[in-house]
Amino acid sequence: MSSAPIEDARLKFRAHLAAHSLRITNQRLAIFDAAFAQKEHITAEELLAQARALDDSVSRATVYRTLPHLTGSGVLREVDIGKNLKYYLPNTDSSAQVAQVICVDCDKIFEISAPFMSWYGNTVSTKLGLTPVSQRLQVSASCDTLKATGICKHRAG
Amino acid sequence: MSSAPIEDARLKFRAHLAAHSLRITNQRLAIFDAAFAQKEHITAEELLAQARALDDSVSRATVYRTLPHLTGSGVLREVDIGKNLKYYLPNTDSSAQVAQVICVDCDKIFEISAPFMSWYGNTVSTKLGLTPVSQRLQVSASCDTLKATGICKHRAG
DNA sequence: CTGCCTGCAAACTCTTTGCACGAAT
């Protein structure tokens, strides 16, 4: 009988705001709604555009100021693929460990479950007297179909 | 009877320049020497300073223009830990697959051999119809000693 | 009413680029 994922996330976000004595503003809610509606990885700039579609008073600064609260509350996941540009993605299962496979031809990002990552992080950190905070595993790969046919099916599909 | 690692690397770099019809200039050699003398991860800015100590005519632009040749020839490895800032490190064994453990308290980067990475990259890429180009595995971790004593021994040591 | 939140635009950091001069081949 649990609510829809978006309802859970909305509550989680509001709880996070409350817990940190942060105000619930229309802009913050619009940014949350825009972010959580995404099916693909989006950039801050794209998030701004989407949020403005819901509330045209949202500014770029507020998007950047809100993103840490969204990631901090666990409703959004930040993905940095080394491009001086971060991507964001609704975090539907915050306990999952995921790796990314990034197509260097079309920039599509595939999320792959990789539960061994946290085991690895633990093992290797402990040896150094450290406690793991987070880990990331990313594979950059080129598109076979593109090389063969000139068309990257991931982009098209 | 092989030469010292730095000699091998210097030859490798010169061969790369020759193979691409690039000229061997004092600036490029100074940047190479400065980079390969490093024992720790350095930034482009630090590399500029070190290279200028060897040849004060080296400019920031030339450092940035030379870095791709250094990484492309395999004598330097680029490490991106998601900080809008790249680190560079002499690549003494270009066949090694390494992961990084990054101390979030002192920013020290530990390089850890992780040979299974390329196996993972292959496995997961192939399933998607992709050919792996590179992979990275990074663990961010906090310092236990710092938490206990207020001193991060990695920084000090 | 109080103080956090906001939009705007300027500032910031790292990196890239256009241009005219200078050096490698």
Next chain:
DNA sequence: ATTCGTGCAAAGAGTTTGCAGGCAG
């Protein structure tokens, strides 16, 4: 003599921040 490489400074991309006014609580 050519042509590529260089330094300089300005531009560029993404993100952050100072400020004056606005809205949540």
